[in-house]
Amino acid sequence: MIQNLLDGVLTGSFLSLGAIGLTLVMHILRFANFSHAELLSIGAYAALVFDRLFEALLPVFAAAFAPLTLTGALVLALLVSMVATGASAVLIDILVFRRIRENGRELSMVFASFGMALVVRNLIGLVFGLHSQLYSPDIAFATVLSFDPLILVKPDQLFVFVAALAIMAVLHLVLTRTTFGFALRAVAENPALAQANGVNLRAMITAVWLIAGALAAAAGVFYGLSHQITPVMGRDLVLPIFAATIVGGIGSVNGALLGGFIVGIATNLSLVILPAGYTPAVPFLMILAVLLVRPNGLFGEARE
Amino acid sequence: MSDPTAPEAILEAHGVTAGYVRDLPVLHDVSVRVARQRVTVLIGPNGAGKSTLIKAVAGQVTVFAGTVTHEGTDLTRLRPDRLAAHGIAIVPQTDNVFRNLTVRQNLALASRGTGAAARLAAVFDRSPVLADKRHTKAGALSGGQRQVLAVAMALAKAPRLILMDEPSAGLSPKAAAEVLAMVRRLTAEGVSILLVEQNVKLALQMADHVYILAEGRNQVDGPAAALRGDRIVADIYLGGKRIAAA
Numbered sequence A: 001m002i003q004n005l006l007d008g009v010l011t012g013s014f015l016s017l018g019a020i021g022l023t024l025v026m027h028i029l030r031f032a033n034f035s036h037a038e039l040l041s042i043g044a045y046a047a048l049v050f051d052r053l054f055e056a057l058l059p060v061f062a063a064a065f066a067p068l069t070l071t072g073a074l075v076l077a078l079l080v081s082m083v084a085t086g087a088s089a090v091l092i093d094i095l096v097f098r099r100i101r102e103n104g105r106e107l108s109m110v111f112a113s114f115g116m117a118l119v120v121r122n123l124i125g126l127v128f129g130l131h132s133q134l135y136s137p138d139i140a141f142a143t144v145l146s147f148d149p150l151i152l153v154k155p156d157q158l159f160v161f162v163a164a165l166a167i168m169a170v171l172h173l174v175l176t177r178t179t180f181g182f183a184l185r186a187v188a189e190n191p192a193l194a195q196a197n198g199v200n201l202r203a204m205i206t207a208v209w210l211i212a213g214a215l216a217a218a219a220g221v222f223y224g225l226s227h228q229i230t231p232v233m234g235r236d237l238v239l240p241i242f243a244a245t246i247v248g249g250i251g252s253v254n255g256a257l258l259g260g261f262i263v264g265i266a267t268n269l270s271l272v273i274l275p276a277g278y279t280p281a282v283p284f285l286m287i288l289a290v291l292l293v294r295p296n297g298l299f300g301e302a303r304e
Numbered sequence B: 001m002s003d004p005t006a007p008e009a010i011l012e013a014h015g016v017t018a019g020y021v022r023d024l025p026v027l028h029d030v031s032v033r034v035a036r037q038r039v040t041v042l043i044g045p046n047g048a049g050k051s052t053l054i055k056a057v058a059g060q061v062t063v064f065a066g067t068v069t070h071e072g073t074d075l076t077r078l079r080p081d082r083l084a085a086h087g088i089a090i091v092p093q094t095d096n097v098f099r100n101l102t103v104r105q106n107l108a109l110a111s112r113g114t115g116a117a118a119r120l121a122a123v124f125d126r127s128p129v130l131a132d133k134r135h136t137k138a139g140a141l142s143g144g145q146r147q148v149l150a151v152a153m154a155l156a157k158a159p160r161l162i163l164m165d166e167p168s169a170g171l172s173p174k175a176a177a178e179v180l181a182m183v184r185r186l187t188a189e190g191v192s193i194l195l196v197e198q199n200v201k202l203a204l205q206m207a208d209h210v211y212i213l214a215e216g217r218n219q220v221d222g223p224a225a226a227l228r229g230d231r232i233v234a235d236i237y238l239g240g241k242r243i244a245a246a
């Protein structure tokens, strides 16, 4: 039970990162982006490529920070992947979403995002193969916190939790303390008024994709560190990430953060009472429950 | 009505045809001239196109024909986010503050750029109400306070021209008179004003020049003093009563 709770917190760490990016995109561009979880895959694979590259080029970074399996090369690769994934998100917007947006069809955006998800997923499978991969072949030994009941934590998991919180703290400061953050929130609420105040909408949309992509990359790498990297990870994560944004309330960054942990914990706790095969249904049930009881989520504002 | 002693124009809309949907103009061949350091008021019935004219100047609706000139520069089809860079601020009729941002965040956003801190401080000096509520979300302000904030957001840009769309709407008669008196004082500080006002009586009292729009077209215009005694204006807008010259 406590083990499930801990696992849930870990799951929550990367779900929150994914959900925050998704909620920002949904709030500012006003469409449900079903390809968001594929940005996690792009981030995870980009980090894998850069990790191997840095290990080869800079052997000093190849050693792990014991007791983590994490290496300097992977940390560098994570940072580069955040930028690269942000850039991919911008590129996808320019190639696909912007064109549809400028023709003003919201529903087409949703369908296009489904299509985009399939394209990205299959491209990754084509290039990297369908098998799962790991950042490190080393086996991470779990630290036993307690024998009865048995509670295990891997050092990597603690790193993921702390790093995720740190990234969210930075984002929170940017959104609440800087004029850039005010501008972003202003665009989400009232684009015309934001423009009249000198805010460049296109630049803000680019910024949102960069942020969402960077957060997704971190989420993808953290998922890869604690699970495995596979081309279908986006498919497995899209529902929990949507559940997290809906539970939190679309547009609310704090809501998405909390929503990620709520969904992560609920899914893992459900293992106590449900057979493992049913856990993927838990986020779906949570979406239904929230939509029935509190359609705007925990923190969402009613719109219009 | 050209008057050789009239001050130079800061803004001129000439023959503007504009609207929200292609081939369906709301404004037809509308011309308006705003003199420097004067208050120019637009009045007219609901749906006359007053807000649309303000938006056309601000680049927020499509101008199909005609020109908008500001300080000698052609601003027709201006990108809406470039308005502030030309020294123009707008106070929209509705949704004119960011409800999810605090008073201070609204003003910080509005006053970005060089000398922002000083302009922000000046706004708080001028409006103690806003200073008191600086950490309150704008959505939690009263209607009157929200209008004060919307006007303050315009002033925080230190603009040379302000476009105001019914800043007194929804206010008590006293608060409305205060807002308009404040607008009047701004001209002494070098600001020029294009104002939409639904209270014709107040408008004729505080304006320098008045334009009457109806059905998207210019109807009558002239110095406020002249229109105050005008038979037609009185009949249409004041139920036959003429206002005594102030």
Ligand SMILES: Nc1ncnc2c1ncn2[C@@H]1O[C@H](COP(=O)(O)OP(=O)(O)OP(=O)(O)O)[C@@H](O)[C@H]1O
Pocket (backbone or CB within 6 Å): B020, B021, B026, B044, B045, B046, B047, B048, B049, B050, B051, B052, B053, B093
């Ligand atoms: N966003 C919009 N899209 C399409 N048509 C619009 C839009 N806003 C206004 N209109 C139409 O344009 C015309 C002029 O509206 P406008 O808002 O300019 O009038 P107004 O003179 O400001 O009226 P009010 O006194 O009610 O504010 C109206 O027929 C209105 O229905």
Ligand SMILES: [Mg+2]
Pocket (backbone or CB within 6 Å): B050, B051, B052, B093, B165
């Ligand atoms: Mg109007």
